[in-house]
Amino acid sequence: MAAEPRELRDDVLNGLQLSTQLERVWRTPSGFLGALMSVDHKVVGRRYIVTAFVFLLLGGILAILMRIQLAGPEKTFLSADKYNQVFTMHGSTMMFLFAVPVMEAFAVYLVPLMVGTRNIAFPRLNAFSYWMFLFGGCFLWISFALNVGPDVGWFAYVPLSSLQYTPTKRPDVWAQMITFTEVAALAVSVEIVVTVFKQRAPGMTLDRIPLFVWAMLVTSFLVMFAMPSIMVASTSLILDRLVNTRFYDSSSGGHPLLWQHLFWFFGHPEVYIIFIPGTGMVSAILATFARRPVVGYPVVILSLIATGFLSFGLWVHHMFVTGLPQLGAGLFTASSMLIAVPSGLQIFCWLATLWDGRPVYRTPLLFVIGFVVIFVLGGLSGVMVASVPIDTQVHDTYFVVAHFHYVLIGGAVFPLIGAVYYWFPKIAGRMLSERLGRWNFWLAFIGFNVAFFPMHILGLIGMPRRVYTYTADMDWAHLNLLSSGGALIFALSFALLLVNVIYSLRKAELAGDNPWNASTLEWATSSPPPPQNFDRIPVVKHRDPLWADNESLPVVAGLSAERREVLLTSLAEAEPQIREASPEPSIWPLLTAIATTVFFIGSIFTPWAVLWGTPPMAVALIGWFWPTGSKEDEE
Amino acid sequence: MRQNIVRNVSELPTYGYGPRSGPWWGAIGFMALEGMGFAIAIGAYLYLYAVNPNWPIGASPPDLWPGTAEVAIYLLSIIPNEMTNRAAHRQDLAKVRTGLIVMVMIGTALLVLRGFEFAHLNTRWDNSAYGSIVWLILGLHTTHLATDVGDTVVLAVLMFTRHAKPRRFSDVSDNVFYWNFVVLAWLPLYVLLDWVPRL
Numbered sequence: 041m042a043a044e045p046r047e048l049r050d051d052v053l054n055g056l057q058l059s060t061q062l063e064r065v066w067r068t069p070s071g072f073l074g075a076l077m078s079v080d081h082k083v084v085g086r087r088y089i090v091t092a093f094v095f096l097l098l099g100g101i102l103a104i105l106m107r108i109q110l111a112g113p114e115k116t117f118l119s120a121d122k123y124n125q126v127f128t129m130h131g132s133t134m135m136f137l138f139a140v141p142v143m144e145a146f147a148v149y150l151v152p153l154m155v156g157t158r159n160i161a162f163p164r165l166n167a168f169s170y171w172m173f174l175f176g177g178c179f180l181w182i183s184f185a186l187n188v189g190p191d192v193g194w195f196a197y198v199p200l201s202s203l204q205y206t207p208t209k210r211p212d213v214w215a216q217m218i219t220f221t222e223v224a225a226l227a228v229s230v231e232i233v234v235t236v237f238k239q240r241a242p243g244m245t246l247d248r249i250p251l252f253v254w255a256m257l258v259t260s261f262l263v264m265f266a267m268p269s270i271m272v273a274s275t276s277l278i279l280d281r282l283v284n285t286r287f288y289d290s291s292s293g294g295h296p297l298l299w300q301h302l303f304w305f306f307g308h309p310e311v312y313i314i315f316i317p318g319t320g321m322v323s324a325i326l327a328t329f330a331r332r333p334v335v336g337y338p339v340v341i342l343s344l345i346a347t348g349f350l351s352f353g354l355w356v357h358h359m360f361v362t363g364l365p366q367l368g369a370g371l372f373t374a375s376s377m378l379i380a381v382p383s384g385l386q387i388f389c390w391l392a393t394l395w396d397g398r399p400v401y402r403t404p405l406l407f408v409i410g411f412v413v414i415f416v417l418g419g420l421s422g423v424m425v426a427s428v429p430i431d432t433q434v435h436d437t438y439f440v441v442a443h444f445h446y447v448l449i450g451g452a453v454f455p456l457i458g459a460v461y462y463w464f465p466k467i468a469g470r471m472l473s474e475r476l477g478r479w480n481f482w483l484a485f486i487g488f489n490v491a492f493f494p495m496h497i498l499g500l501i502g503m504p505r506r507v508y509t510y511t512a513d514m515d516w517a518h519l520n521l522l523s524s525g526g527a528l529i530f531a532l533s534f535a536l537l538l539v540n541v542i543y544s545l546r547k548a549e550l551a552g553d554n555p556w557n558a559s560t561l562e563w564a565t566s567s568p569p570p571p572q573n574f575d576r577i578p579v580v581k582h583r584d585p586l587w588a589d590n591e592s593l594p595v596v597a598g599l600s601a602e603r604r605e606v607l608l609t610s611l612a613e614a615e616p617q618i619r620e621a622s623p624e625p626s627i628w629p630l631l632t633a634i635a636t637t638v639f640f641i642g643s644i645f646t647p648w649a650v651l652w653g654t655p656p657m658a659v660a661l662i663g664w665f666w667p668t669g670s671k672e673d674e675e
Numbered sequence: 676m677r678q679n680i681v682r683n684v685s686e687l688p689t690y691g692y693g694p695r696s697g698p699w700w701g702a703i704g705f706m707a708l709e710g711m712g713f714a715i716a717i718g719a720y721l722y723l724y725a726v727n728p729n730w731p732i733g734a735s736p737p738d739l740w741p742g743t744a745e746v747a748i749y750l751l752s753i754i755p756n757e758m759t760n761r762a763a764h765r766q767d768l769a770k771v772r773t774g775l776i777v778m779v780m781i782g783t784a785l786l787v788l789r790g791f792e793f794a795h796l797n798t799r800w801d802n803s804a805y806g807s808i809v810w811l812i813l814g815l816h817t818t819h820l821a822t823d824v825g826d827t828v829v830l831a832v833l834m835f836t837r838h839a840k841p842r843r844f845s846d847v848s849d850n851v852f853y854w855n856f857v858v859l860a861w862l863p864l865y866v867l868l869d870w871v872p873r874l
Contacts, residue, residue, distance in 0.1 A: 049685050161697050230704035238697050242682065264704065268712035272719065276811065285800050285807035287719075293732040293804035298722055302715065553676070564676060579681050592677040598685030607684060608697060616684045618691045621842075662829055667838050 050576060051597035058575050061601045066158065066571035069625055077625035079163035080571055084170050085149025086467065091170075092142035095177055097534070099133035102126050104531055107491075111524035113512040123508035124191040125210075129184050131194030132214060135310065136221045137177045139452060140263075143317035144228040146459060147256040149467065151232055153562035153569060154250050156241030156578045158606050159622050161234035162227075164629045164664060169227035171633030176220020179641060183213040190214035193506070195307070196277065198288040198299045203281045212281060212644040215274040219640055222267045229260035239606055240614045241561065242596055244580040250560045251327075251334060254341050255320025258348045259313055265352070266309035273302035283647055297362060304355035312351040314448060316344060318455035319386055322408050325455070325462050326390050328558040329405040330397025333584055336389040343382035343389075350379040360431045369428050376426030380419055387412060402556075403477030407458030410485045414450030421496065422447060436506075439499025445492045457484065457537065464544070465551030469567045473548065476540040483533035490526025494519040559584035564593055577607050580614070628664035635660045690842035692764060698849050706856045709819065713860055716815055717867055720808045724871065732803035736872035741792035742865050745785060749858040752781045756851050763847040768839060771847055775831035778854065782824030789817050809868055816864055823857050826850060 050058055068078040078084065105126055109118040118126060152160045160166050183189050190210045192201040201211040236249070236257045249257075276287040277299070286292035288299050327334050334340060353375035360369055390412065399405060421443040425431045434440060457480070464472050503516050510516050554563035563586055565574050576595035582588035596616065599605045604622040609615055635656040642649025693699050724730050759774025793813060798806035830850055834843065 051680070051683055051685060162701055226708050230701055230708070233704050234697055234700045237700055264708040265711050268708055269715045272712060272715045272811075276719070276807075279800075279807070279811070283800065285810070286802075286804045287723075287807050287811075289804070292802075293723065293727045294807070295723060295726050295804070298719060301722065302719065305715070576678055576680070586676075590676075592679045594681040595678045596682045596684050597680045598683040598687075605689075607687075608691075608695070611694070616682070616687055617695050619684060619687050619689050620691075620697055621689065658825065661825075665829060666833070 047600055048602040049597070050599050050601045053601055058601065059570065062572040062575060063570050065602060065604060068571065073627070074625070076630050077627050079159070079167050079623055079625050079629075081148055081152050081160040081163065081166060082467075082569060082571075082573075084163075084166050085145055088141060088145030088148055088170050088173065089467075091174055091177065092138050092145050095133050095137040096142070097538075098181065099130050099138055100531060100534060102130040102133070104527060106130065107524040107527040109508060110510075110520050112521060113514070113517050114509055118508060120508045121191070124506075125184065125189045127506060128190045128193050128214070129180070132180065132190065132217065133177075135194055135314075136218065137173075137180070139314045139448065140225055140310070141173055141221070142456060143256075143259065143314060143452070144225060144232075146321070146456075146463070147232055147259075147317065148228060150463065150562060151235055151253055151256055152239070153466075153565065153573055154253050154560050155236060155239060155244060156561045156564075156574060156580065157235065157239040158573045158577075159604070160231050161239060162231050162623075164623050164626055165227050166231055167626075168629035168633055168664075169224040169231075171630050172220050172227075172636065173224035175633060175637045176217050176224065179220065179637070180213060180217040183210075188213055190217075195303055196274075196299075197303075198277065198280075198296045201277060202288060209644060212278055215278040215281075216640050216644055218270055218274040220637075222271050223636075225263050226267055229263035232256050232260040233264075237611055238608045240580075240609055241577055242579045242607070242609055242614055242616050244609075244614045246612055247338070248580055248583045248585075251323035251337070251340055252317075252320035252560075255316050255323070255344055258344045259316045262309050262313045262316070262348050262351065266306045266313065269302050270306035273299060273306070276302075278644070282644070297359070300359050300362065301355070304358040305352075307358065308355040309351040311444075311447065311451075312347055315451040316347060318411070318452040319344065321455040321459040321462075322390060322411060324558075324560065325404045325408050325458050326393050326397075327584075328462070328556045329402060329408075330393045330399050331557075332393065332397040333559070334389060335392040335396060336385075337583065340386055340389050343385045346382040347379060350375060350382070354379065357426055357431065360428050361435045373426055373428055377423055380423055383419060387416065402461075403472070403474055403481060404458040404462040406478065406481040407454050407461065407484075410481060411450055411454035411458070414446055414454060414485075414488065418443060418446030418448075418450045434499050436504055437499035438495040438503045438505060441505050442492050442495035442499060445495075449488060449492075454484070457481075460537070460541075462556070463562075464541070465555050466562055466567045466569070468545055469551055470544050470548040471551050471555060472540050472544045476536060476543070480533050480536045480540065483529055483536060487526050487529030487531070487533055491523050491530050492526070494523045494526075498523070554586065559587040561585060626664065628660060632657065632660035632664055690845045692845055692848050693852075696845055696849070698846065699852065702849050702853050702856075706853070710856075710860065712815065713812075713864065716808075716812050717863065720812060720867060720871075723804045723808055727804070730805065731798065731872045732805040734798035734802060734805060737792070737797055737809070737869055738795035739869055741788055741795050742869045745788055745792065745861065746865050748781065748785055748788070749861055752778070753855065753858060755781070756854050760848055760851040763844040763851070766841055766844050768834065771844065772831070772834050775827060775834060775847065775850075779824065779827050779831055782820065782827060785820060786817070786824060789813070789820065805872075812864060812868060816861060819860065820857060823850075823853060827854070 053061055068074055068080050068083055109115050109123060148160060148166060188209055190213055192206055192211050196211055196214050199205055236253055279285040280287050286294045288294045288296050323334050323340060356368060356372040357376045425443055461472050461477055498516055498519050551567045553566055561578055564578055576597055579594040579596055599607060599619055605619045606622045607616055608618040608620050610617055639649060639653030639657055642653050755774055755777045759771060762770035762774055796809055800806050800810035827850055830846060
């Protein structure tokens, strides 16, 4: 009897041989069709990042349009109707198409590298998630271009968004865009959780996981437990509008406040879904540029977890003026203030890290310092609006606009831009210009504060949100002009970032594997990483593996070199357990996303789309799951 | 950076069951988010129940027999489901095939019964907020049921082809696990839909 042919393993190959073989096995197929089939987390992650930044650009242009309109009294640059669309599109784009997706995009790219694995868990689901995000975003923006863009605010409160008060298709577009983006976000959250739980490098015990990965793990759980709420809410809204259900119709037992409860049960954790990844970025950047591990690693992790839990106990502070019972208002005031404690603890840990380190003030660190200043100011105004008497006074004024921009831009955008400067060398293989980066930072920091700080005062002197103009006798003109000027400077800083990226992609110096002398595993591979991420899976013996093992990296051998395999490890101790097959590239995730898109968009126009839209989805899903083409099944 | 091989993992298995495998954790993730969806829908039901002086609104409670029959079938289905699981762990292909066919038949029967349940809710979705929420919850669980039956059908067909490889038994085991969640999700929904209106 002939002996079974022995499988080609990485333990019989050396150096260049191994790299070449693994690249052949793990590469994305060439050509246009190949690009559409890619399941490489780095390819999907890069697409996600670029797409999210395109939406940032679009949302930013809308912000500038609003600031031009509000720069002086009684301007007619935008009509009231167009202004409603513009502020709705701005909020919806920034929250659903930029802030959450861009954080998940960075996680899709970085988490597998940081935990030392070759691909994300469920790579085809990952590709599907990106296509759904892209199609949902395009759907919203094409609708806007066709003058069917939503105009009921990014919160779409009923009864304004009900059929009675908005009989157009605009709220349907908004509600269905939510479904697209939530499907995408939920898919990514499951992938991240499973990647972190099961695909960590051997030895990466729970107390050796990088803080950015911890942050994304907590964020993923928040997504999983918060986002179903907005899906139930938006589905109910669309059903009310399309098939006459009565969820929010008070004449038939429905209740408009149900919308607000469902929306804000998602909406407040949403703030932390955006903020917590930002804190992970801050921890990563700080450790590298302070040149020491973050002080209080367990404290930071416990703070992340506590923030995640507490974020579910805050939603009612958005509804203080709706006449809730006082006991409830008191409870939610307390929990809203309490969340400042874990956030504050993290800030003290970061300050101690800087204090005890030997900081190198490069651009990423400047953005982190900018984050600390702006976020602390946003947190202080947050404690103010958590209090019922103050909230009652400033509710729906520009004070709240100032507060949440301080929190969201301070808490997320500043760390994010720092992260772009920090990880660009790994992603693109080249350094961003430090000189342009410093200009970028100072324009952003000054522009942001000039744009948003005056809004606190405007709110306190009574300027309401969401108004498209105001009269000269209100005395709001000077501060609004100042704010608009600041917004232009802030916008200029992003233009500079774009210039820096385009310039650096072509002409900047090559980065090398670890240009910052950082300590986490993504810097143990080349820049940009090869398709297989690592030729051999690293073994982690310390919390900062590249600082502890800076001469020689311990690795494991024995994985297949002729088909895609990832190493699964145990949950707590990260002990190797299984060599599991990782899916091959496939066109089916794209086809499934197309079928789902037809289903979702069709359902806006007729409930029958649910019937005729289902068979193509079922066919696409069967194609996705059927193992034809899988190397393991072809043996 | 130089590399130092400290362990060889070539002897590790290429698939595993339960918490050792990746798809099992994926199933847990989807159970968490779907379970949260049900919890939110239950919260919406109870909210509408609390703000309305009369419940059900303009309708009598659902007829009990379809939901109760479903509970019985769901609970009984755990027996062949677990037998399929054990056969999968033993890698007994013949019994796995039989088990999957039985589970497809049970799922199909439940879908038919679900049609009767909609007809016996005694309210339409557009009658009142009560009608809307019970149709929504039942619709959510029906989608849940239908997708799992579809998944089981595909897996059953797969096990009759050349793709019935040893690691597929792990997929069967995960499918069994997920069905138990479908059963578990139905129990509180049954109490909510069929008994709360009778309080």
